[in-house]
Amino acid sequence: MFNKREHLSKLKDLETISNQIGAGQDFVQGGGGNTSIKLNEELMAVKASGFLLSDLSTDQAYAIVHHQDLVKFLAENSAASDKDYNEAASAATLTEARASMETGLHAVLGQVVIHCHSAYANVINCSTKAQDLVRELFPEACFIAYRAPGYQLSHLISEQAKGAKVLFLQNHGLVISADDATEALELHAKVNRQIKDHFALKDFPEAKLQYEGGALRSESEFLSKQLRKHADDLSYEFFSRVLFPDQRVYLQNNIAFSNKLENKINIDLKSYTVRYKTNEREALAIEETLVALFYIMQQIQANDLELNYISADDSQHIDGMDSEKHRKKVIGQ
Ligand SMILES: [Zn+2]
Numbered sequence: 001m002f003n004k005r006e007h008l009s010k011l012k013d014l015e016t017i018s019n020q021i022g023a024g025q026d027f028v029q030g031g032g033g034n035t036s037i038k039l040n041e042e043l044m045a046v047k048a049s050g051f052l053l054s055d056l057s058t059d060q061a062y063a064i065v066h067h068q069d070l071v072k073f074l075a076e077n078s079a080a081s082d083k084d085y086n087e088a089a090s091a092a093t094l095t096e097a098r099a100s101m102e103t104g105l106h107a108v109l110g111q112v113v114i115h116c117h118s119a120y121a122n123v124i125n126c127s128t129k130a131q132d133l134v135r136e137l138f139p140e141a142c143f144i145a146y147r148a149p150g151y152q153l154s155h156l157i158s159e160q161a162k163g164a165k166v167l168f169l170q171n172h173g174l175v176i177s178a179d180d181a182t183e184a185l186e187l188h189a190k191v192n193r194q195i196k197d198h199f200a201l202k203d204f205p206e207a208k209l210q211y212e213g214g215a216l217r218s219e220s221e222f223l224s225k226q227l228r229k230h231a232d233d234l235s236y237e238f239f240s241r242v243l244f245p246d247q248r249v250y251l252q253n254n255i256a257f258s259n260k261l262e263n264k265i266n267i268d269l270k271s272y273t274v275r276y277k278t279n280e281r282e283a284l285a286i287e288e289t290l291v292a293l294f295y296i297m298q299q300i301q302a303n304d305l306e307l308n309y310i311s312a313d314d315s316q317h318i319d320g321m322d323s324e325k326h327r328k329k330v331i332g333q
Contacts, residue, residue: 002039002043002064002094002095004058007039007040007043007045008058010037010039010045011037011039011045011058011062012058013037013112013180013181014035014036014037014045014056014062014181015056015057015058016181016185017035017037017112017114017181017184017185018035018047018053018054018056018061019053019054019056020185021033021035021053021114021116021188022052022053022054022055022056023054024204025204025206025207025288025291025292026118026119026120026192026203026204027116027117027118027119027188027192028052028053028116028117029117029119029207029246029285029288029289029291029292030052030246030250030284030285030286030288030289031050031051031052031285032116032117032173032246033047033053033114033115033116033117033173034046034047034053034100034102034106034115035047035053035056035112035113035114035115036103036106036112036113037111037112037113037181038067038110038111038112039064041068042066042067042068043064043065043066043067043094044064044065044066044067044106044107045062045063045064045065046062046063046065046099046100046103046106047061047062047063047099047100048061048062048063048095048097048098048099048100049063049097049098049099049100049101050098051097060097061097062095062097063093063094063095063097063098063099063100063103064093064094064095065089065092065093065094065099065103065107066092066093066094067092067106067107068107069088069091069092070088070089070092070103070104070107070108070154071107071108071158073085073088073092073104074104074107074108074154074155074158075158077155078155080151080155081151082148082150082151082152082321084151085104085150085151085154086101086150086151089101089103089104101149101150101321102115102149102150102153102154103154104150104151104153104154104155104157104158105153105154105157105158105175107154108154108157108158108161108162109157109161109162109164109175109177110165110177110178110179111178111179111180112177112178112179112180112181112183112184113175113176113177113178113184114174114175114176114184114185114188115173115174115175115176116173116174116188117172117173117174117244117246117292118173118174118192118195119204119292119295119296119299120192120195120196120199120201120204121168121173121174121191121192121195122171122172122173122243122244122292122296123195123199123201123296123299123300123303123305124137124168124195125168125169125170125171125172125173125174125244126171126243126244126296126300126307126308127300127303127305127306127307127308128305128306128307128308129305129306130143130168130170130171130308131143131145131170134168137194137195137198138166138168138191138194140164140165140166141164141165141166141167141168141191142160142161142164142166142167142168143167143168143170144156144157144160144161144167144168144169144170145170146169146170146171146172146310146314148245148314148317148318148321149172149245149318149321150321153169153172157175161175164177165177165178165187166187166191170308171242171243171244171245171308171309171310172244172245173244174188174191174192176188176191199299199303201299202295202298202299204291204292204295205220205221205222205223205291205295206220206291207220207223207284207287207288207290207291208220208287209276209280209283209284209287212275215261215275215276215277216275216276216278216280216283217273217274217275217276218273218274218275218276218287218290220287220291222291222294222295223274223287223290223291223294224272224273224274225272226294226297226298227267227269227272227274227294228272230294231269231272234257234267234269236255239251239252239255240252240315241309242309242310242314242315242318243293243296243297243307243308243309243310244292244293244296244310245310245318246289246292247289247293248315248318248319249318250285250286250289251265251286251289251290251293252315252319254286255267257269259271259273259275261275261277262277263277264276264277264278264282264283264286265286265290274287274290
């Protein structure tokens with residue numbers, strides 16, 4: 001049984017970390033990232049799928065899950081399907097809100113867990129030297145090779161990362177596991193600061209939109225400049241080379257190279273302007289993803305590192321994932 005009043009202070013902690021991480025476009029873009037807190041030996045509150053971290057409060061945007069059930073499922077099933085995992089996750093969920101697809105990794109880690117898509121950590125994670133860089137800069141951290149979000153990633157973490165406090169997820173993001181909310185936020189800030197300092201990374205450029213004749217247009221000067229810089233390369237193929245899963249989720253099949261509104265994302269190659277044909281929430285999610293993509297590419301190249309793309313098979317796998325479709329649908333409403 002879940003009685004909210006018994007757990008208010010921990011739910012408040014979850015709200016605090018979620019809103020704080022969710023406020024930074026450098027840490028989460030669109031609906032990315034998720035957080036959790038163990039309420040007791042049995043129950044865990046975890047961000048619900050389809051919500052933004054900034055939506056989370058003690059009243060909404062989280063699911064309550066029997067975390068031990070998921071730990072057991074992952075320990076007993078080394079070759080399950082996404083479907084089995086999703087079913088196990090829904091069976092373990094007490095609330096109507098659907099738990100984040102990353103619930104499994106939250107279940108197997110510490111009391112408070114932050115998973116974000118830090119653009120700084122992804123400068124490491126999306127480079128060909130990711131594993132060496134993690135070993136050199138964060139010897140205590142755990143490097144997790146690329147796996148599809150959901151079952152595969154949760155399962156690998158359940159095997160390799162028990163007890164780890166900092167996890168770098170190749171071509172994906174960062175996970176912080178801590179004993180309480182304060183420690184989690186401090187460790188998150190420390191790791192990101194250390195990466196920024198080491199690589200002399202520029203501040204993350206703000207993604208922003210403006211209404212123009214009823215449609216939404218990108219206001220990001222950075223994005224416009226990057227499009228101009230890559231003018232000779234820009235093609236469907238350019239955007240299909242995937243550095244991180246959300247790139248695939250938000251960009252694949254949604255781009256038109258056009259000065260009209262022919263698709264969700266319309267890139268005008270004459271003025272290097274991006275116009276969106278969708279609601280403001282989804283347009284901002286896409287804009288943040290585009291800015292993150294170009295920022296990560298730019299900073300990797302500025303550090304004489306090379307880009308490491310996920311394989312074509314792994315990219316296609318993301319297209320078929322029900323949990324990603326669900327997330328996109330809720331964000332798109
Ligand atoms: Zn993620």
